[in-house]
Amino acid sequence: MIKVRELARLVGGKIEGDAEREVRSVASLESATPDDLAFVSAKNALERVVSSRAGCILIPEGTFLPGHTVIAVAHPKLAFIKAAKAILPALPPLAGIHPTALISSEARLAPGVSVGPYAVVERGASIGEGTELAAGVFIGEEVQIGERCVLYPHVAVYRGARLGNHVVLHAGVVIGSDGFGYVLAEGRQHKFPQLGGVIIEDDVEIGSNTTVDRGSLGVTTIGAGSKIDNLVQIAHNVHIGRHSIIAAQTGISGGTEIGDYVVIGGQAGIGEHARIESRVLVGGQAGILPGKVIREGSIVWGTPARPFAEFRKLYAHLSGLPELARQVKKLSKKKSKGQYP
Amino acid sequence: MIKVRELARLVGGKIEGDAEREVRSVASLESATPDDLAFVSAKNALERVVSSRAGCILIPEGTFLPGHTVIAVAHPKLAFIKAAKAILPALPPLAGIHPTALISSEARLAPGVSVGPYAVVERGASIGEGTELAAGVFIGEEVQIGERCVLYPHVAVYRGARLGNHVVLHAGVVIGSDGFGYVLAEGRQHKFPQLGGVIIEDDVEIGSNTTVDRGSLGVTTIGAGSKIDNLVQIAHNVHIGRHSIIAAQTGISGGTEIGDYVVIGGQAGIGEHARIESRVLVGGQAGILPGKVIREGSIVWGTPARPFAEFRKLYAHLSGLPELARQVKKLSKKKSKGQYP
Amino acid sequence: MIKVRELARLVGGKIEGDAEREVRSVASLESATPDDLAFVSAKNALERVVSSRAGCILIPEGTFLPGHTVIAVAHPKLAFIKAAKAILPALPPLAGIHPTALISSEARLAPGVSVGPYAVVERGASIGEGTELAAGVFIGEEVQIGERCVLYPHVAVYRGARLGNHVVLHAGVVIGSDGFGYVLAEGRQHKFPQLGGVIIEDDVEIGSNTTVDRGSLGVTTIGAGSKIDNLVQIAHNVHIGRHSIIAAQTGISGGTEIGDYVVIGGQAGIGEHARIESRVLVGGQAGILPGKVIREGSIVWGTPARPFAEFRKLYAHLSGLPELARQVKKLSKKKSKGQYP
Incomplete structure (x- = not known):
């Protein structure tokens, strides 16, 4: 459990919304519950963002998401990675040496x-x-x-x-x-x-x-x-x-x-x-x-x-090959006509 | 061990030959013995089919194979799969939990x-x-x-x-x-x-x-x-x-x-x-x-x-590329001749 | 430990240098010490060969490497493989059957x-x-x-x-x-x-x-x-x-x-x-x-x-495709001019 206020400090971001809210885990925008932190990537459609139930969302600086508690940061995905490390439980203690090892x-x-x-x-x-x-x-x-x-x-x-x-x-x-x-x-x-x-x-x-x-x-x-x-x-x-x-x-x-x-x-x-x-x-x-x-x-x-x-250019030319062949055929015919009228 | 009669019922096929014959296993046409069921796929050359020693062969409806015991079915390979399940021994009984597990x-x-x-x-x-x-x-x-x-x-x-x-x-x-x-x-x-x-x-x-x-x-x-x-x-x-x-x-x-x-x-x-x-x-x-x-x-x-x-067409054009280049070269030369006579 | 003399006999090669020298292991030209046998492959730059510290070097017949102890053979890499078998210690004795097997x-x-x-x-x-x-x-x-x-x-x-x-x-x-x-x-x-x-x-x-x-x-x-x-x-x-x-x-x-x-x-x-x-x-x-x-x-x-x-030729033509398309374009324009002057 960690407060939005602490997360914002951790990732160097600016809060809009409830700084005292607490999150317990991380999730994608779609599957997030009010207990989860989520983030917006460039690929996310606005609609998916607006309808997210996430307790807190990391958003890119300069964007706004009224009605949600958000933290604006330069790089939301990176901030999410760092926040997840703080939020998620540490690995279980090591099990020691198994007697069959x-x-x-x-x-x-x-x-x-x-x-x-x-x-x-x-x-x-x-x-x-x-x-x-x-x-x-x-x-x-x-x-x-x-x-x-x-x-x-x-x-x-x-x-x-x-x-x-x-x-x-x-x-x-x-x-x-x-x-x-x-x-x-x-x-x-x-x-x-x-x-x-x-x-x-x-x-x-x-x-x-x-x-x-x-x-x-x-x-x-x-x-x-x-x-x-x-x-x-x-x-x-x-x-x-x-x-x-x-x-x-x-x-x-x-x-x-x-x-x-x-x-x-x-x-x-x-x-x-x-x-x-x-x-x-x-x-x-x-x-x-x-x-x-x-x-x-x-x-x-x-x-x-x-x-x-170069690959892209070649690939475009490759796609144009049937048309090119058609043109050459046409030219050959005209030529022939011209020569043997 | 299962009779041809039972197999035919199982796969919904029509027998030509000895319905009382018994098969014990399954095999390919080539390796089959008189104890085996085999099947004919579209790829099989007729010669391989005729010379098979299989005790029973699943053949496509509408084909004939005189001198062999056959079952004619709509889909011989599928029928073979189903018959094999009936013919082959069930898996060995499970071994239980090994003491080292x-x-x-x-x-x-x-x-x-x-x-x-x-x-x-x-x-x-x-x-x-x-x-x-x-x-x-x-x-x-x-x-x-x-x-x-x-x-x-x-x-x-x-x-x-x-x-x-x-x-x-x-x-x-x-x-x-x-x-x-x-x-x-x-x-x-x-x-x-x-x-x-x-x-x-x-x-x-x-x-x-x-x-x-x-x-x-x-x-x-x-x-x-x-x-x-x-x-x-x-x-x-x-x-x-x-x-x-x-x-x-x-x-x-x-x-x-x-x-x-x-x-x-x-x-x-x-x-x-x-x-x-x-x-x-x-x-x-x-x-x-x-x-x-x-x-x-x-x-x-x-x-x-x-x-x-499209791929196929392109690929054919690709193969024709050296010839196309030759034609264009020829056209360019003629053109040149025409322009500077 | 094996003498250069014995190695030369083993690989059927001719020694230049110290036939009584002993080598203990094998290595690449670069990492070899005076205890190691190395070999020259076609890819090795002369400089790398000359500066090698190897105790003995397998070289191709007809080449010379003054100042090094060498064995000249028809196929230095193959000779190296055979020599390595003689030089390197045999595999450790098998461990027997582990009690947990x-x-x-x-x-x-x-x-x-x-x-x-x-x-x-x-x-x-x-x-x-x-x-x-x-x-x-x-x-x-x-x-x-x-x-x-x-x-x-x-x-x-x-x-x-x-x-x-x-x-x-x-x-x-x-x-x-x-x-x-x-x-x-x-x-x-x-x-x-x-x-x-x-x-x-x-x-x-x-x-x-x-x-x-x-x-x-x-x-x-x-x-x-x-x-x-x-x-x-x-x-x-x-x-x-x-x-x-x-x-x-x-x-x-x-x-x-x-x-x-x-x-x-x-x-x-x-x-x-x-x-x-x-x-x-x-x-x-x-x-x-x-x-x-x-x-x-x-x-x-x-x-x-x-x-x-054929692949190579096609591939060259493929690389020339943009130029070919340019030529065809030019031809088409000239043609057009000629037709509608």
Whole structure:
């Protein structure tokens, strides 16, 4: 329970309405009750906003919503995120170490670590303070995990991988499996050594069933604050910078570098040894060829990927292709007439 | 063991041949023995049909197959499915609760529930009659599961998700992981609250390693009778209607709505807040842009997706592009000749 | 620890430099210390090679690297793979059967099998000599696994699947889940029987979270020596030949046949009942239509896939489309002028 007055202070906003009102939870405009905080995003139709029963609504500065208790802020969605942290109950206290968790006597667990039933922690592993390993998690030998991480059920971390602090791995994530490299010779595939490591920095979150391979000889790295969606493939020796966003089912091939603040749409595919510089935006389903460099700040789309403006123009021309063909046919006929009258 | 006479009654078909013959199992035309029932599909070459050793063959009404015991029906494949249910042995009796299954004393299990080794059922969960949880399944707090469901090994259902009756989840499926929503501000990604639920209605089947995220504030829903293949991504707040079919590796972005009887091919990608109305057919690898509406009953193809007829025409024009360019070159030359003689 | 002299003999190469030098491990040119063996690939810039601190470098025949101890061989990368096998320590001795592993009294385990904690082996299963099942692996009834296989954590093998020798399945792989086949009738989806098997031959390696469905009536097969990357979908009744390579997130639909020595790039999609003959190369993100035949040795690209040369030409024409449209516009104007002067 928190007063509107306190929320306004927290998010740096200006109240219109009842500053003493209290909210207990957060919700969308549609489902909110008088106990809830909601927010208005640019997409919300006015009608939905006006009819909301929310106890308090975060609205953009310069807008008005008579008859509702509101807090006007520069960025309502961001304010909502911050307010939700204050309103929602803290996580339940960690459950401690379940008696069925198998923890090697040669592993090092900091105080306050929680390990769920049937989880396995092998020798040489170290787990930082306040980290939670859920049911059935597997932590291989010599793995290092920082503080206040959450590993959901059935995550598997192969030997030697290193995770920073506040890392979140959703169910079924695999970290450190072998990279995919073979040399065809003498009629069969010879496997290249996959001996390298994986380093996942602080505040990375990785979605369900995503796979991150270890480096072959070098290291696979995911920079601090980057967020990766479900079912993404990160191959051996990929380097991802900081605060980048990679949507579901994207695949990043071996040796590719991704900069900081990059945004990659869903199902994009990036070839080997490409370089996606910082602040690039890659469209969903785009395909980037091996070795390609995408310059800082550019927006690319399509397969093979092109600058978005060019893609859009081409796409318009493509749609006009039947008409173009008709015109050419007409021209050819006239021409013919002209020549053989 | 069942007689041809009984099968014919069951599927509403007409026998030619030996009505007293008995079959014990089902098989394809090629591998069938005299103990097996087989069926003819439109794709089967006549030669394969004639040489089949099957004890009984389901054939389309109006066709003939002298020398074989056959049952003529309107829809042989459907009849085969129904007959197979009668012929094949019922599932083995449920194994009961394995002594290593960890079931919270605050969970509610109906009679006849089977829980495999090393499965975990947390407090507040409820499991309906005849439901089977295989080895290593994880059921979070407050999860509700209906009757006669099957959850294969290593399925993880996060807290609060709700499953109807006869739901089948194949190995490695993750239900209820956090949606993927961030706001970039102050130099880092702020995670949007992911508090919503997941509702999976009756008779839904979901393939291996598919992921279904919870709603952010609202709910993610999958309607009764819909079937989802392996490695599919269903994002937060997606709503899928009834009896729809979604093939492998398709990704559906946040807030998108899919109607009833929709069919989506493999590796299709659907952007955020799109609406795919009922009975739409989306081609494999198609890409549907965010916010796009695909009208009821239409067939779309390509990226960005277009009506199939248009796609086909464009594609033919695309193939003709080199010839078109040649013609234009020729026209330009003639023109030039005409102008500067 | 191994002498350069011995390595040269092993890989059939010619030494320049100190044949008595010893190496202990392998590394990339950049990270190598004087204790390491490295190799030069075609991609390595000369500067990187010259400045390497590696104790010994495998170089291509006919090249020179004064000041370094080198071994000249026909294929340095292949030689490196072979040398690494000799240099790197053998795998640790198998751990034996963990006391928490649940092995049916009706399963058959050869001597020297290792079964990790919380793994489950059901009745009728047989596991060959030297095979290792990691933590949490699930082996269903009647599954057959050959010798010296490695199944990483949380692999699930459904009942009846058969694996050869030296098969490697990475974490989260699912073998033998039901194929995806439904018939829409009477307003709902009827599931086709999924009774078939899966056969995985010797020396197959399959990446994390990949899914392989059982045959519906027939069998799904993966031929000896084929290598499959992470998050790949192999549908029911697919047949893959020998020594083929399938990169991450590719999907192969039901009933499709893939030959020997085929290479398929990442995120390719192959429709039902297609046939990809031996030594075909399928580009990343390519889409192959159902029923399509790709002839032996061809290279295909794009969606729908075309021969690479044709794709490249088309793609160039596509890029020229705005210019072509401009030309046609110009021609149309001139024409008009000529006609109505």
